[in-house]
Amino acid sequence: MNVMNDSPRRKELTRQAAQLFVQAGFDRTTVRMLAQEMGIKSGSLFHHFRDKQEILTAVIEEGTQNALIIAKAALDQCDNSAEARLQAMARAHLETLLTDRNAHVVALYEWRRLDPEARDHLSHLRDAYEALWEAVIDDALAAGLIHGDRFLVARFVMGALNWTVRWYDPAGPRSPDDLAHELIAMITHRSA
Amino acid sequence: MNVMNDSPRRKELTRQAAQLFVQAGFDRTTVRMLAQEMGIKSGSLFHHFRDKQEILTAVIEEGTQNALIIAKAALDQCDNSAEARLQAMARAHLETLLTDRNAHVVALYEWRRLDPEARDHLSHLRDAYEALWEAVIDDALAAGLIHGDRFLVARFVMGALNWTVRWYDPAGPRSPDDLAHELIAMITHRSA
DNA sequence: GTCTATAGGACGATAGAC
DNA sequence: GTCTATCGTCCTATAGAC
Numbered sequence: 001m002n003v004m005n006d007s008p009r010r011k012e013l014t015r016q017a018a019q020l021f022v023q024a025g026f027d028r029t030t031v032r033m034l035a036q037e038m039g040i041k042s043g044s045l046f047h048h049f050r051d052k053q054e055i056l057t058a059v060i061e062e063g064t065q066n067a068l069i070i071a072k073a074a075l076d077q078c079d080n081s082a083e084a085r086l087q088a089m090a091r092a093h094l095e096t097l098l099t100d101r102n103a104h105v106v107a108l109y110e111w112r113r114l115d116p117e118a119r120d121h122l123s124h125l126r127d128a129y130e131a132l133w134e135a136v137i138d139d140a141l142a143a144g145l146i147h148g149d150r151f152l153v154a155r156f157v158m159g160a161l162n163w164t165v166r167w168y169d170p171a172g173p174r175s176p177d178d179l180a181h182e183l184i185a186m187i188t189h190r191s192a
Numbered sequence: 193m194n195v196m197n198d199s200p201r202r203k204e205l206t207r208q209a210a211q212l213f214v215q216a217g218f219d220r221t222t223v224r225m226l227a228q229e230m231g232i233k234s235g236s237l238f239h240h241f242r243d244k245q246e247i248l249t250a251v252i253e254e255g256t257q258n259a260l261i262i263a264k265a266a267l268d269q270c271d272n273s274a275e276a277r278l279q280a281m282a283r284a285h286l287e288t289l290l291t292d293r294n295a296h297v298v299a300l301y302e303w304r305r306l307d308p309e310a311r312d313h314l315s316h317l318r319d320a321y322e323a324l325w326e327a328v329i330d331d332a333l334a335a336g337l338i339h340g341d342r343f344l345v346a347r348f349v350m351g352a353l354n355w356t357v358r359w360y361d362p363a364g365p366r367s368p369d370d371l372a373h374e375l376i377a378m379i380t381h382r383s384a
Numbered sequence: 385g386t387c388t389a390t391a392g393g394a395c396g397a398t399a400g401a402c
Numbered sequence: 403g404t405c406t407a408t409c410g411t412c413c414t415a416t417a418g419a420c
Binding site: 222 | 412413417
Binding site for chain 1: 217219220304338339340341344345347348349350351352353354355356358359366371374375377378379381
């Protein structure tokens with residue numbers, strides 16, 4: 001059984017699973033639904049994953065890793081100013097949430113459905129992503145762009161961004177980039 | 193069958209259901225768990241509610257109604273300034289989320305599990321609550337306390353507040369009131 | 385209003401052929 | 403690596419006695 005590999009095949013199956021998990025939630029997504037989406041029968045699914053939990057683990061690992069990579073790239077490419085870094089981080093976060101609309105959303109919204117071992121294994125990855133955020137927030141605080149408690153500011157900002165998943169309409173007039181600008185303008189009191 | 197009444201008995205059962213829905217999520221809360229919490233057998237539960245869906249509907253109706261009542265009371269009792277109203281609204285919101293820790297949380301986090309008819313029936317109540325928020329945000333914008341798009345500001349603020357459910361520790365050093373102060377300070381740029 | 389008992393179905397997962 | 407077939411379990415909901 002191909003457990004714990006990361007073949008292109010498994011990656012593709014993971015991608016398809018993420019889509020269903022976002023649409024219906026983990027608990028309501030059956031292995032039969034997953035198999036149908038993948039074009040195989042439900043029994044065949046267990047050749048690729050040990051059990052349903054392992055699919056969730058794969059999706060969340062993929063989603064967090066991807067968010068981490070994209071955020072790092074965004075920070076590398078932008079100006080070194082505290083404001084530019086804040087903008088870049090918010091934009092990257094929203095794009096992984098609202099444009100991909102898949103694995104990163106599952107990582108945020110289905111985290112509680114992980115069993116304890118998987119949560120333990122993935123918490124380091126999640127912590128690394130949050131550390132990136134806190135570093136950017138620290139810079140903004142040091143630059144006097146924003147004020148307040150580092151821990152709370154980081155969580156309020158991430159909360160505002162994470163909640164967009166619930167109301168954002170991709171067919172509407174605003175892009176993820178617009179949202180990032182508006183949020184940063186709101187907390188820094190500069191014009192959008 | 194006592195469907196659609198609001199006896200004290202049914203209210204109490206609804207309150208107990210809310211607790212389980214918060215702890216395990218709606219999908220993972222079985223009717224057997226609900227019945228046990230209520231001190232009856234699972235078959236007896238259907239004397240009080242037509243089906244499991246109706247329990248969720250009752251919880252979410254209760255949670256939203258309660259949040260609405262508490263928010264209105266908080267607005268009535270506070271100073272009439274835009275800042276005081278913003279504070280009062282945020283504090284009321286957090287207290288229904290973090291102190292009760294039950295029905296309002298279910299209303300926010302299990303909304304998608306409602307069937308279409310129930311969602312239709314409850315959307316007016318939810319809209320009334322959000323209208324309260326938007327009125328308060330409007331005042332703050334008019335007073336120059338904050339800047340930006342009314343729709344976006346309201347959703348960012350509610351998102352930051354709603355997400356607290358995921359990380360807030362009631363045993364920690366901060367009260368819901370502290371959180372409300374810090375958030376308002378962050379977006380108005382006044383000291384907490 | 386609560387009980388016992390169970391119907392009837394969906395679910396996750398396995399076995400073994402190909 | 404995929405199939406068919408199915409096992410055993412758990413679930414929501416019902417029926418009928420008390």
